[in-house]
Amino acid sequence: MGTMTIKYLDLKRINDMHADEIRQAVTAVIDSGWYLQGEAVSRFEHDYAAFVGTRHCVTCGNGLDALRLIMRGYMELGKLSQGDEVIVPANTYIATILAITDCGLVPVLVEPRIDTLLIDDSIIEERLSPKTRAVMLVHLYGRCSMTARIAAICRRHGLLLFEDNAQAHGCMFGGRRTGSLGNAAAHSFYPGKNLGALGDAGAVTTDDSQLAEVVRAVANYGSSRxxxxxxxxxxxxxxxxxxxxxxxxxxxxxxxxxxxxxxxxYYDDTIRVDGVCTVPFRNADNVVHIYPVLCDDRDALREHLSNRGIGTVIHYPIPPHRQRCYSQWNHLSFPITESIHLRELSLPCHQAMTDAEVESVADAVKQAY
Ligand SMILES: Cc1ncc(COP(=O)(O)O)c(C=O)c1O
Structure with missing residues (x-):
């Protein structure tokens, strides 16, 4: 076998798996002469709400907007006000935090667990204050971060529960899909997501009819008529x-x-290397958006794989509280979050990969160090 190049993510191959149907669908829209707020959007909203198991799906421009729209919506409904605090995992992608601060709300960062990489539900309660109004869960890497304990905390303290489901389309919890577990959920259909568009797209799912109505209006210049x-x-x-x-x-x-x-x-079962720690928090209910490993020497592993033609990505190199845009938090210390950001490396893991490619990736990791 010659040298293989294995891209981290191969969108061309992923979309080629359904190329004929995708082309037909796009052509039908072009030929219809109707490009916004039409039948295709209504049909997808109907299908996606049925898939997630919520009464409503309201589509929007992207995942960041879906997050903003949920919180703007509850502000318009008087359930959130400027300065209210929102519990959120410290190791999330920046968009979750951007949406909170853009709405004039205050993110309260909570450390994840190192064995799941998800918010540590045992330390949420100590971060609550009289200003806490909501919990924003992030189902990072495709892993469900909802727990019975979080449900109980929200109930006991009268908190709204939001889900950032950008990375977990199709994930389940207790027989229900993520996106239906709280008051409202945000979805991103950025091309690289498990359900990815050919550009930017997003949606809000909710059972709350009032919220759905306000979100639909706010996303459309604030107009319902x-x-x-x-x-x-x-x-x-x-x-x-x-x-x-x-x-x-x-x-x-x-x-x-x-x-x-x-x-x-397969990666979980075969990658056993000193200095590379898999994080196999998976059950029948989780999905896989990103396959993370935690490495002692990330640069060395990355270079080793790159020399063998294998692409990797870091999710993410700098945590939100260490970014320049949030300089007011740069002094804060979140040791678990920081160690994840120092050690995380994502291996190629997508539906268009062949068995040979998957084996090559695992073999290459095993030969590292
Ligand atoms: C966890 C998370 N939240 C929000 C977003 C924002 O979605 P979008 O890129 O569609 O704005 C993303 C992805 O980019 C994400 O991974």
Whole structure:
């Protein structure tokens, strides 16, 4: 066998798996002459709400906007106010935090557990204050971060529960899909996500009919009737082409997820190397968006794989509290979060990979150091 190049993520191959149907769907939109707020969006909203198991799905421009719209929506409904505190994992992607601060709310960062990489539910309660109004869960890497304990905390303290489901389409918890576990959930359909569009796209799912109505209006200039503006809104809409593509790909999401999980299982079972720690927090219910390993010498492993033509990505190199945009928190210390950001490396793990490629990645990791 010659030298293989294995990209971290191969969007061309992923979308080629359903190329004919995707092309047909896009062509149908082009030919319809109707590009926004039409039938393709309505159909996808219906299909995705049914998939997640919520009464409503309201599509929008991207995942960051979906997060902003949920919190803006509850502010318009008087359930959140400027300065209210939101519990959120310290090791999330920056978008979760950006959405909170953009709404004038205050993120309260909570350390994850090193064995799951998800928010540590045993330390949430000590971070609550009289200003805490909500918990924002992030199902990072495809792993469900909801627990019975978190549900009890929200109930006991009357907190809203939000889910950032950008990385966990199709994940389950107790027989329900993530995205249906709290008051509202944000979804990103960025091309590299498990359910990925051909550009930016996002959605809010919720059972709360009032919230759904406000989110729909705010995402459309604050208008629910043409030229009547109830809110100082945004323009954040999913276009018809993205909706048509996503409706095709949604039909394959569960089987794509099954393939990603099988690859992750193979890595879990075969990668046993000193200095490389797999984090196999998976059960039948989780999905795999990212396959993380924690390494003692990340640069060395990354270079070793790169020399063998294998692409990797770091999720993420700098935690939110150490970013320049949040200089007011740069002095804070979150040792577990910081150690994850120093040690994390993501291996290729997507549904279009062949068995030979998966074996090559695992073999290459085993030969490291
Ligand atoms: C956890 C998380 N939240 C939010 C987002 C934001 O989504 P988008 O890129 O669609 O704005 C992303 C992905 O980019 C994400 O990974």
């Amino acid at each position: 043409k030229y009547v503006f109830d809110y100082q809104g945004l323009n954040s809409r999913m276009d018809e082409i993205q909706a048509a593509v996503l409706a095709v790909k949604l039909r394959y999401l569960d089987s794509d997820n099954a393939r990603r999980k099988a690859i992750a299982q």
